[in-house]
Amino acid sequence: MVRNERAALANQAPTAADGVASRDWLQRVGVGFDDIRSEVRSGRWVKHGLQTVGLHTGPLGLEGRRWRAVWEIGENVAALDGVSALQVAGLRGYAEDVLHVSVVHTCAVKRVQGVHLHKVIRRVEDEVSAAGIPRTRPPVAALRGAYWAVSDRQAALILLMAVQQRLTTPQELLSWSGRLQGRKRRRFVKLVLSDIAAGVQSLGELDFARMCRARGLPEPTRQAVIEGPRGRIYLDVRWDGYSLVVEIDGAQHREGLAVTDDNLRQNAVTLARNQVLRIDLIGLRLYEDAFMEQVALGLRRSR
Secondary structure: OOHHHHHHHHOOOOOHHHOEEEHHHHHHOOOOHHHHHHHHHOOOOEEOOOOEEEOOOOOOOHHHHHHHHHHHHOOOOOEEOHHHHHHHHOOOOOOOOOEEEEEEOOOOOOOOOOEEEEEEOOOOOOOEEOOOOOEEOHHHHHHHHHHHOOOHHHHHHHHHHHHHOOOOOHHHHHHHHOOOOOOOOHHHHHHHHHHHHOOOOOHHHHHHHHHHHHOOOOOOEEEEEEEEOOEEEEEEEEOOOOOEEEEEEOHHHHOOOHHHHHHHHHHHHHHOOOEEEEEEHHHHHHOHHHHHHHHHHHHHHOO
């Protein structure tokens, strides 16, 4: 087979736009071992493992690396999973250099550089998407991402981001959690899912509710709504029967006109004879005890 014929066939690969083709696909269309070797020796193609052929000599892009991860581990058994599958589904604002791939624990597969291989007990029916690159569906990916996270905080963040960005819903997560078996933090994930289903809209609120429970303080009403002079006011944390409000400030509270909006909101709440405590999220992480002592004091004084 001459060079132009090989190039034309390779460019028909479903993954050609990502700069890669699988050796298996190339062989099915007639580009055999000798053809691939000829292209590699001539410096036009590059082998990225036993199963992955780069159709250019530059480094693989993200999509090419994803396909390489699946092909090198085994296209019939491997699937992108966890945060890697969520990113394919559209997850934004979460950086992860390593690709996460799952296989059933009985599969004998090799490790691949740049890939974190996870062995799962079993594949649940319909957990892998049939379209595009093999990957688990968003609710499965979010749950496994939480189980595999390096910390409880990261686990909570993955679940919250998946829901906030509408990749999945609290109901889907709760449904799938009964079908998946995580090896780590199952109790924690169940607690977080309950909080998310109850309407927690930020990581700060989720942490704050748990801190209150740990100290025996009353359970707060998150995202409470009151009527102000300029319309409805949405409060981060409020307690029924107490005139205390806690506003948890993330980074967005320091951008653009957010400070002005926050000041107007706080003034309206104060004029309604409520005490307002402001807690920044970073401060809550660093000085949890000091802030929570203030909350406890505020609750005692606001009955």
